[in-house]
Amino acid sequence: MEDNYSRSTPDSIFSRNEAVGSGSRSFLANVFTYMFIALGITAVVAYLFAGNPEQYIAPILSNKLLFYAIMFAPLGFVLLMSFAFNRLSAPVLMALLLVYSAINGISFSFILLTYTATSVFGCFLTAALMFGVMAVMGYTTKQDLTSMGRIMMMGLIGIIIASIVNIFLGSNTMSYIISFIGVIVFTGLTAYDVQKLKRIGEGIDQDGNVIAGDVKKLAIMGALSLYLDFINLFLMLLRLFGRRN
Template sequence: MENNRSTDVYNNVIQINETDTSRKFLANVFMWMFVALGVSALCAYIFANDTSLMRMMVNEETRQLSGFAYLVMFAPLAFVLLMRFGLNRISYPVLALLFVAYAAVTGISLSFILLAFTASSVLGVFLTSSVVFGVMAIAGYTTKQDLTKFGSILIMFLIGIVVASLVNMFLHSSGLDMLISYIGVAVFVGLTAYDVQKLKQIGAGLTYGDATASKMALMGGLTLYLDFINLFLFLLRLFGRRR
């Protein structure tokens, strides 16, 4: 009997420690996500409201995008690939610097959106995205159901969205664009819950405070940042009011 009680106490201590570690890990994840959103919002606002900076990206006479604009549009993908594939070789300070630079470049590319849509609709969609994201993040953290199988399905839909978006670049179908936007919202709503649950599980298996945990928290922040940004963009395509 005493041995059984000792085992129960030991298991409870391990469970508490794992829960505490997971919470600290997720707090670090969300901290990096909020840092990225703050940097992106600041850069988007500065470029959208400074005509001299905007001229660097758009020619006022021809209304054509400059080479710098195309660089800004495709640079975020290069940053993501560099961080993901160089994770084990890049030091934590360099990884953090790349992450902040990525958020800044993404914010600059988003400055076009502030020009295409009214400020009030951008703000309204941002607040809506924040509420939806927050609800799904809580759902992903608290649910007891394993979302792994749903995650696989959502990834397949995400691939489909990318393919359909590429096709629609040539078709210019407003109906297909609307369908892609609705599916995109549903996919990233689901991915938010799935990613939070996955990060919660990852946090429980890491030793909080070591280099690996710090890097994983930063990459987790990148994942949730991408979920939020894409959810925001798809909602903006559906409900944003153009100028």
């Protein structure tokens, strides 16, 4: 009996680890799928609006209420999805993510008109490469990134406060510093968020702590986190290196 136990234990551990890894990969695949869908919607809407400024942009600029609604609506969507997460169903969360990404696309259309196409493409490619490298690092590293994540979150709070202050100061130097720190913060948050999502996937499969109905909701919120990491990294790079028209 002891012999059989010693032979079966490694097999059971291997099977469990394989199942955990499979669950994590499946969960992250859903997260990145939702994220890429959201980014795709943002890109298409931004391109559509920027390509027809007289038809789409001019009416928005002529209506201050509509303009500010579009500028601040994304923040409202993020807060709604975060604080009402437990009360909202997965289809509603997904719908909010898609609408949010479309409204972001409208906001981004102003950016496409402000900066040259070459600098937008260059900063986007740089952001994509940096995001990809940090995502792989977050997924593969054995080091716990929780402490780094806390530091990055503190940096994010600092960026928000400094950005609000700079609205009144209008300092180009402070704007440059904020953007530089922002690149570091959102690069670090990418690795941290991917590792966190990987662990969520492992927890779902390994311990059964999350019921099946919540898995899609967690994947949607994970997609929102990575979407925010990417677009903010892109914006910070654009502020640093983008050339205006």
